[in-house]
Amino acid sequence: MVAHRRRATRNKLVSYSMTQRINAQFSHLNMIIDAGDVQCVLNLRMNRNAFGRLCCLLMHLGGLTDSRYARIQEKVAMFLSILAHHKKNRVISHDYICGGQTVSTHFQEVMRASLKLYMLLLVKPTPVDWNCDSDLWKWFEGCLGALDGTHIDVHVCAREKAKYRTRKVNIAVNVLGVCDRNMNFIYALTSWEGSAADDRVLRDALTRDDAFKVPRDE
Structure with missing residues (x-):
């Protein structure tokens, strides 16, 4: 009981x-x-x-x-x-x-x-038209967007920290992002350690098997 x-x-x-x-x-x-x-x-x-x-x-x-x-x-x-x-x-x-x-x-x-x-989230860009009235983009006729790199902090095991340490001593990955003029993502590459230089990340994005390809008019 x-x-x-x-x-x-x-x-x-x-x-x-x-x-x-x-x-x-x-x-x-x-x-x-x-x-x-x-x-x-x-x-x-x-x-x-x-x-x-x-x-x-x-x-x-x-x-x-x-x-x-x-x-x-x-x-x-x-x-x-x-x-x-x-x-x-x-x-x-x-x-x-x-x-x-x-x-x-x-x-x-x-x-x-x-x-x-x-x-759905990665959009197909459209070039800036000659009659664009945006003060930011009307000077860039034919432009599809812009690319830049950023560091995003991550947690990694102790033996990997040296590779991921940035010049500002953060532990991060070096991410390449490409956006159209409406801030919609076209492409993103997230696989590089924070110690990698931006030009190395861009070179990899352009030469890898699933490379970032800039559309061109035929």
Whole structure:
């Protein structure tokens, strides 16, 4: 009888704890999203409209689904928080009241779903017309866009840090990005360590098997 009461008590505590945890997760997510666009941009680097559209794309095109204890919105918010603020696993685990393994699983799910959107998100550029009225682009008739490199901080094992250390001593990857005049990505190369020079990254982008090719008029 005593053992039975102990098991009943443990089950009751576990059930109560799960309920409290889910309510706390919803409260944290609502605090970010429903508080207004300012808080959403500060935390996720996009407004509520963009966040909602991204969640819909990841669900319908990327195949992202709700889990037993996590909605799609929560998974995407975790993913964006990590990317936007370089938050560590243990910080996200504390904010969203879940285990570190759960955070890693959700991050990988959203990453896989995001990769399925590349055909939609990587656009085909159109050249600047001779009658363009934009003060920024009207001087560049025929231009398709612009390219630049940036360093994005990463976490790597200790033996790999020397290769990824930039001239500013950050541990990062050297990313080449190409955008059209509307800031839509045309091409991105993310495989180079932070110590690599920009011209080396560009040379690789132009000569690799899946090379970046600049369209030309026939």
